[in-house]
Amino acid sequence: MKIKKLRSKIAIAASLALSAGLVATGLPSAQAAGLQPTAAQLAAWKGKEITYYFYNDSQAELDTTKSQIADFEKLTGAKVKLDVIPYTSLDTQLQARLAAGNAPDVARLNNPGLYIKDSLDLEKYLGRKYAAEFLKGSTLQVTHPTTKKLIGVPYDLTVNGPFINVDMFKKAGVAVPTSWNWTELVAAGKKVQKATGSEYAFAIDKSGHRVSTAMSHFGAYMVDKNQRNVLPTSKFRAEKAIKIITDLYKADQAPRDLWIGTGTKYSSPTAIFLAQQTPIFFSGNWQVAALAKDAKFDFAAVPNPKELNGGGWPGGKFLVAFNASKTPDLAAYFLYFLADTAQMEQMDKNAFWLPTRADLVAQGVKYATRTADMGVFQADAAKTPAAAYGIQSVPTLTGNIYNKLRDLMTEVIAGKITAKQAVQTQIDFIDAQLATLRK
Amino acid sequence: MPYLFVAPNMLIFITFIIWPAIRGFQISFYDSIDGRTFTPVGTGNYKAIFGDPTVAEVAKNTAIYVVFYVIISTLLSIAFALIVNEQKFAKGFFRAILFLPVMLSPIVVGLIWNDVLDRKVGPLNALLQAIGGGSPGWLVEPKLGMMAVIFVGVWVHLGFYSIILLAGLQGIDRSLLEAAAMDGATRPQIIRTIILPLLKPTTLVILILATIHGFQSFDFIYTLTGGGPLGATTLIVQYIYDRAFQTPIQYGLGSAAGVILFMIIFAFTALNFLLGKKREAI
Incomplete structure (x- = not known):
């Protein structure tokens, strides 16, 4: 208990020292003023309450957030009300709250493009150079499309990739892959399925974002950094990627019910992987904490398959403060506090997140466990092709484009359309979406 | 004085039903992606709905669902009411069992049946296999x-x-049934010629309620199938929900679809009511 208290005090001291240190290193005065609360601010914040709209993939994220909030409250004298929201209704509830004039002060989001008009201009509170503290490119989705100002903070970097059930692979006599392509992945999955009698050979999250990873491996992309539809130039590659996945589902070697039987809802085969019904589960690094806690077998993250490209697909979660906040400086400071080096490192370590801060990436995060798994994701992040970041140039449309791809995949799995038709429909849809930007 | 007594209820009704309905109607003539900025589009949302190819499928799904739901639930509820009414043993227990699903949250209902109906590991298919x-x-x-x-x-x-x-059955004068029995009427004859005609007003209520429930069905369906497979169980309320709350968000379009749903339910309810009144008059 004493150690915990001591740690907490050290964390607060470190945070203050960091703020002071940044001031001392000669950062612009506007930034310095934003980083270190003044005595007047602390007096004004005392007893004030802000709301943090939050969702979590694992218990570790929630526990760490609660502990960091407690530290923040001690530091500022303000109160933070934590609203924990299920991922599936994250945007629905937030849209309703914003429309009803009941905006939270800060939110953790995965689609910040939807809230551009509502987001607080962080540069006003945290300085112009604050964005430079994060990985280049990671702030693209939280940069205002016209003012080019920072309106959010990349909180964690996510990398898509496969997990395997090591026990099942061993039982089937299939070596744990250190590199493979999609044909080898499919063959390995089928071999393990046959040897172990598992229900399926493979499973992937019902998500257009995850399918985009396979498309990237085959060299197919949807939107480039100049907001152009580039799918027509790589449609045959996209067809290959879609076909290799949907063929598994059509043959009942992947859980088709999860795609076809869940309508427009997001669904993940995490429970299927945990029940050892599939030896391969394609998802991403955010699953590590939950799998580490719940898996009753040996599992491992393995490299993404490589065709023309390897690597993952960029994604992540963002912290956004809202301009409707009654205490915008406090909201901005809370966001700054959560994304500072000490807090981010703590969260990354506890929840197996990948850092977005340039300093943390440079020094490396030392995970207490699952080091090899996190190493695989870090390596795949580095191998992710630059073209994969192109879609982030249209932050307001990414959700629509991914959802359409998900729905078309479902239709291919159900045999309603072919992969070729799916790609053509997606091309037309992207054209129509991009046209809305030019209206 | 009587107005004072109904005032609290009316206040709640106006605040949570009438005012949102008026606002919804108003919003149906605007386009809004965030619920804060509204661009007037005239009847554009209504035209967009009728020009949307998925609407025909949603209308077909809704019609199939409502017709079968209303017929089956009305017939079965009459049958169950007759059975329960005749029961002598463990009356309370069976009534509680019958009523139990009503008390479950629709989300729980969806989750339970999702497990039961699972193709690979569901108990129903295990039994069938x-x-x-x-x-x-x-x-x-x-x-x-x-x-x-x-x-x-x-x-x-x-x-x-x-x-x-x-409740309707128990309101039937028992002397009528006893007289018919003494005159030698069989049980099916009594049901057909006495009970069912006297139960007509209550049955009409059930028909109206079932029609409204049928058109409004959403929550348990969304949990059970999400509107799938391939949109086969997407009914009009989910269409409204998807347009209003799923990306790309179109509050105006969702509101216009809500207005159309209101008009459909209103028309069916009025029709049911008028037909019932006409039969009563005959």
């Missing part, structure tokens, strides 16, 4: 998906309708 019935894709095949949601919809509301009908 044991007797050589195969493993139908209840939530994967479009036709079976519709059958599944109709079944679950009936299961959820059956107890509620049966209890209303039971």
